[in-house]
Amino acid sequence: MLKIFNHWHGCRVVGTLVHSLWTCPEVTALWDGVRDTLSKVLNINVPLDPATCLLGIEPQGINCKSAQNIVTLACLATKSLILMNWKVSKANCFDMYNWLDEFLNLRSMEETASLLVYRDGDGNGLRAIIR
């Protein structure tokens, strides 16, 4: 059963989590900005849909694995930014500068995690090291 939320940021819609993450007018401009930025940076048409953005399903029409990973990470950064700010009313919290900060923070965490996983020179992963 879907949970109903009182929405924030003045849209005054009582909606679901899908409204908060995808259809709310407060966040559609953010998703549009993410799509436009990714399309420019990757030099391809990046189609963003709820399956890709909300569920993390591999984006359709992007054949390059590194581009797919960037799109997936960008969607994760967008969801994180929305969820971290959904109950507060900060001006410009959904602008592309805040999104870029969130994206770079997630990218940095991903790089750090990969260093830990591949630290063992004998080919053992982190699970073997901490046993």
Ligand SMILES: [Zn+2]
């Ligand atoms: Zn709303």
